[in-house]
Amino acid sequence: MPTDSPLIIALDYASLDAALCMADSLDPARCRLKVGKELFTRSGPDVVDALHGRGFEVFLDLKFHDIPNTVAGAVQAAAEQGVWMVNVHAGGGRRMMEAAKERLQHHGLSTHLIAVTVLTSMEAEDLAEVGVNVTPAEQVERLALLASRSGMDGVVCSARESARLRELCGEGFLKVTPGIRPSFAIAGDQRRVMTPRDALNAGSTHLVVGRPVTQAKDPMEALTAIELELAEGL
Ligand SMILES: O=C(O)c1cc(=O)[nH]c(=O)n1[C@@H]1O[C@H](COP(=O)(O)O)[C@@H](O)[C@H]1O
Numbered sequence: 577m578p579t580d581s582p583l584i585i586a587l588d589y590a591s592l593d594a595a596l597c598m599a600d601s602l603d604p605a606r607c608r609l610k611v612g613k614e615l616f617t618r619s620g621p622d623v624v625d626a627l628h629g630r631g632f633e634v635f636l637d638l639k640f641h642d643i644p645n646t647v648a649g650a651v652q653a654a655a656e657q658g659v660w661m662v663n664v665h666a667g668g669g670r671r672m673m674e675a676a677k678e679r680l681q682h683h684g685l686s687t688h689l690i691a692v693t694v695l696t697s698m699e700a701e702d703l704a705e706v707g708v709n710v711t712p713a714e715q716v717e718r719l720a721l722l723a724s725r726s727g728m729d730g731v732v733c734s735a736r737e738s739a740r741l742r743e744l745c746g747e748g749f750l751k752v753t754p755g756i757r758p759s760f761a762i763a764g765d766q767r768r769v770m771t772p773r774d775a776l777n778a779g780s781t782h783l784v785v786g787r788p789v790t791q792a793k794d795p796m797e798a799l800t801a802i803e804l805e806l807a808e809g810l
Pocket of ligand 1 (some may be wrong): 586588612639663692694695696697731733754755756766784785786787788798
């Protein structure tokens with residue numbers, strides 16, 4: 577049974593064993609799992625198969641960014657592994673995103689395809705250094721609109737931008753938001769952060785949480801604490 581939880585736990589680990597050990601302490605009825613660059617580069621598709629075998633839906637977070645044909649092929653490969661969600665960088669542009677979407681449609685693949693806008697670790701100064709002289713919020717709006725018009729099912733953004741994107745792109749447009757910090761956690765390297773409840777209230781549809789759960793002494797207890805924070809705000 578697919579979960580209806582908005583929580584996606586980021587399995588940012590350097591080995592398959594460590595990732596599966598964490599997965600075994602979590603419950604597929606209460607969260608989805610995200611496999612990112614470090615884990616996938618080390619373990620390859622085996623990790624996706626192993627997580628599917630344990631009943632989890634998987635967000636394959638490889639943030640593809642390349643010429644349209646290459647990204648379309650990569651997205652197809654991810655979807656054929658049966659992942660629930662895969663992402664590309666909106667900065668790769670409209671033709672790249674359209675090619676990826678068309679490839680999925682052509683093969684009848686229903687994996688959610690979303691686009692990363694501005695990373696939650698970035699602030700205005702970081703954008704300025706790469707030649708983008710607008711605020712993160714303005715850049716997120718621009719890239720989210722482009723993603724929406726290019727057929728993406730949603731975006732990755734900071735929860736601080738979810739409310740505005742709900743107005744611009746609609747309720748049904750997925751807003752997958754990392755940089756989530758429950759009241760018991762520290763921000764670390766994240767900059768544009770928000771609590772889980774505030775994020776849902778702002779319009780986030782999915783919440784990506786990594787270290788507050790995976791580095792907790794008891795990950796299931798941390799997950800439960802987040803669920804309680806979510807329930808309390810209702
Ligand atoms: O695409 C992502 O998932 C992502 C985009 C973004 O803008 N910021 C961001 O933190 N992430 C990912 O979300 C996770 C956040 O982990 P924690 O900071 O440990 O909660 C990491 O796996 C990041 O790679």
